[in-house]
Amino acid sequence: MSGPLLRVEGVTKYFGGFTALAGVSLDIAQGERFGLIGPNGSGKTTLINCISGSLRNDGGSIAFDGKEISGLPAYRRTRLGIARSFQIPRPFGSMSVLENLQVPLEYVVHRGALHTADTRGEAMQILETMGLADKAATPANGLTQVQLRKLELARAMASRPRLLISDEAMAGLSSSEVEEVIAILGRLNDTGIAIIMIEHIMRAVMRFSQRVICLDAGNIICEGPPEAIVKDSMVQKAYLGA
Amino acid sequence: MIPRNARFWTGAAAVIVLAVIVSLSRANEYFFFAGFVVLQSVVLATAWNILGGYAGYVNFGTAAFFGIGAYMAVVVINATGAPLAVQILAGAAVSGLLGLGTGLLTMRLRGIFFSIATVAIIFIAETLITNWRYVGGATGIQLLRPPLMEPFGSYTRMLFVVMAVLAVIAVSIARYIETSWIGRGLQAIRDTEEAAECSGVPTLKLKLFACTVSGALMGAAGAPLPMYLSFLEPASSFSLNYSVAALAGAIIGGTSHWLGPVIGAILLASVQQIVTVTIPGEINVLVVGVLLVVFVVAAPDGVLGLLRKLRGKLRRPRAPAESPS
Amino acid sequence: MALSFELLQEAVLFGVLLGCFYAAVSIGLSVSFGLLDVPHVAHPAIMVLGAYCTHLLGRYGWDPIAAGVALMPLFFILGVGIYRFYYETFEKRGSDAGVRGLAFFFGVAFIIEVGLILAFGVDQRMVEADYIGRSLAIGSFRLPWRMLVAFGVALTLTAALTLYLSHTFTGRAIKAVAQDEPALRLMGANPVRIKQWAFGIATAVTALAGAMLIIVGPVEPSLDRVYIGRTFCVVVLAGLGSMTGTLAAGLILGISESIVLMTFGASWAPAVAFGLLLVVLGIRPQGLFGR
Secondary structure (H helix, E strand, C coil): CCCCCEEEEEEEEEECCEEEEEEEEEEECCCCEEEEECCCCCCHHHHHHHHHCCCCCCEEEEEECCEECCCCCHHHHHHHCEEECCCCCCCCCCCEHHHHHHHHHHHHHCCCCCCHHHHHHHHHHHHHHHCCHHHCCCEHHHCCHHHHHHHHHHHHHCCCCCEEEEECCCCCCCHHHHHHHHHHHHHHHHCCCEEEEECCCHHHHHHHCCEEEEEECCEEEEEECHHHHHHCHHHHHHHHCC | CHHHHHHHHHHHHHHHHHHHHHHHCCCCHHHHHHHHHHHHHHHHHHHHHHHHHHCCCCCCCHHHHHHHHHHHHHHHHHHCCCCHHHHHHHHHHHHHHHHHHHHHHCCCCCHHHHHHHHHHHHHHHHHHHHCCHHHCHHHCEECCCCCCCCCCCCHHHHHHHHHHHHHHHHHHHHHHHHHCHHHHHHHHHHHCHHHHHHCCCCHHHHHHHHHHHHHHHHHHHHCCHHHHHCEECHHHHCCHHHHHHHHHHHHHHCCCCCHHHHHHHHHHHHHHHHHHHHCCCCHHHHHHHHHHHHHHHHCCCHHHHHHHHHHHHHHCCCCCCCCCC | CCCCHHHHHHHHHHHHHHHHHHHHHHHHHHHHHHHCCCCCCCHHHHHHHHHHHHHHHHHCCCCHHHHHHHHHHHHHHHHHHHHHHHHHHHHCCCCCHHHHHHHHHHHHHHHHHHHHHHHHCCCCECCCCCCCCCEEEECCEEEEHHHHHHHHHHHHHHHHHHHHHHHCHHHHHHHHHHHCHHHHHHCCCCHHHHHHHHHHHHHHHHHHHHHHHHHHCCECCCHHHHHHHHHHHHHHHHCCCCHHHHHHHHHHHHHHHHHHHHHHCHHHHHHHHHHHHHHHHHHCCCCCCCC
């Protein structure tokens, strides 16, 4: 396939009189590692909510794999191959960790006729790559913060995505835990999955991403390789408020 | 998986066979009169649990679906005189449609907003029926029971068996939903709807499905009522007592497993029947409210939760409790 | 069913009186549910309880309004107790508070209702006072004094609560707790105590609303059912927690109900509130005057 995996063009989103996204355009290639940064309230989460379908964009177009998706409900987008993790973890609290993964396995990967035993094995495999295998039987609402972040990523992975959006998966984690999550995302990327990383921890974004976009007040103010972004005066201004 | 299924279906068949045998025996007529009510509350609690327990949408509108089911039976009797089976199917169909409509209207509502909307459905349905002369209006309608069907010795005995069959059907449907991928999807909706949607669960479709099935089963439970009472009037058919009883039965028994509403409804309805016989007045209704509040506060996982805890304690006196799977 | 201009005028006038009364019976819920986010479906049942207490005091010769005022401190304590209990058992434990909290209040409402049936029977009860049963004639209209008294009390109550919430320190704290609990915590205030206080006030106000309920007409234990529709209709239509919105929404409901009453008859009136509620929930859940 020659075109970009995801093409966002002139996307706008308003909340009442407030402009959250003022015409954002970006392309993401197959298997790309992409960083999305910006100060609080700059529209990062709104943008990925529009991409994943939790919100509908008011204007512009969003195409995945060449197909317009901006009118589709979120579950259809997940089935097409867009998965996301939530900034504040939203586990299925009454289920075990393993069952959490069975939801996307049953609703995305093995729709229709299926046997419960099959998805258990598959879910277990994903948990192993995430280092959560020993927690498979634990109820999800009994996990620690790091484990919850990993569960978010594991559940997103269980829908076998081609694009994974990781929304601040590292906020509040210790530096060794941050390393762990970066390593996991790196391994996922090695299997060909494109990743959008939204993060406040600059060090992590800069190390991970091949290309970075900085949002401010609903506009893209800067785009380029990580090294260029750090030096950009607009970015510094947006972050430091000079 | 297969032996468990076999056990369930053997049990289901046994319940029906037992109901038929008892109905042919010389048991006191009152037993069937009370048994009908107990089985009816099993159907209602089970139906309530599909939406309320599995998906976490608290429906206060059981009375609306139940009452509409009963009145559809009256419409069928008035218009065609068709037999009970047709009346039940009609009641289920119309209440199912009402459930679908409720779902469509309230699809954006969660929590208390959804619940209050379902209370509104009761009053609107009741007002419509009250003002509909064809089915008797506010004063109600007297109905003639058709001639007896062999081999049953009385009409109440036959209705008892019919309700037993409905209960088995309702529980089988609830169990199927619970153990299939639909059940896991509803559970995901209950836990966090947004994450469910992003995990590929078509939340709207599943909610509409649950509303429809739940409503249809409640309507089916209501359809035999006109023949059971040989009289029907709106105020008691749309009584909020049905809503409270259905919700209380499911919560008292435990909402996470199909067996919960069955245990809860049998327990609650039997206690009510016993109280009705021993103490006159409204105490039997008070029992429902008090038990509901006590369980919600002290044993949120219901009788099933208590049993599970007890079993855990007996098995391993000191080890930390493991999650039930 | 053509409505003559004269009749329409009368319907609107009566609707305004009725509307103010509906605002007053809903204002407690506007605080407890609208501001504090408690799924208080037992609000109408507590109001009916207040009406029966007023009836009881009336037997000893109390004027209904005096009785309602006297009941307020008692109901305040009741409200504090209910909130404390709700907080300890549901809110504090967090998860699943929704389903269980709703079932809890639903059960409480049911217990109050059946308790009243056991204590007083299902017959209608009323109170006696000089202003009940007489009418004031203005031109060709005859306005019942009981409605006018309820109207006066309702306006006073709504105004007092609105002023209290916007002009006193505690009142503003109650509004703040609704909007930003963490911020309030940072300022050193204890949100639970403020909510407890607010719920107490909401319940006290409901006692007076109960007194008005029995002034306006005879009550029966199951009266709370139809008031679930009326009070929630007003509070949702108003936009949660808006006091002036509550008054406006009450008027909308009162006038619509009064017009339906005069054109289609009494048997359709109870459906007006529920129908309006469904329409608002279906089209604009944030209400007409919502945040």
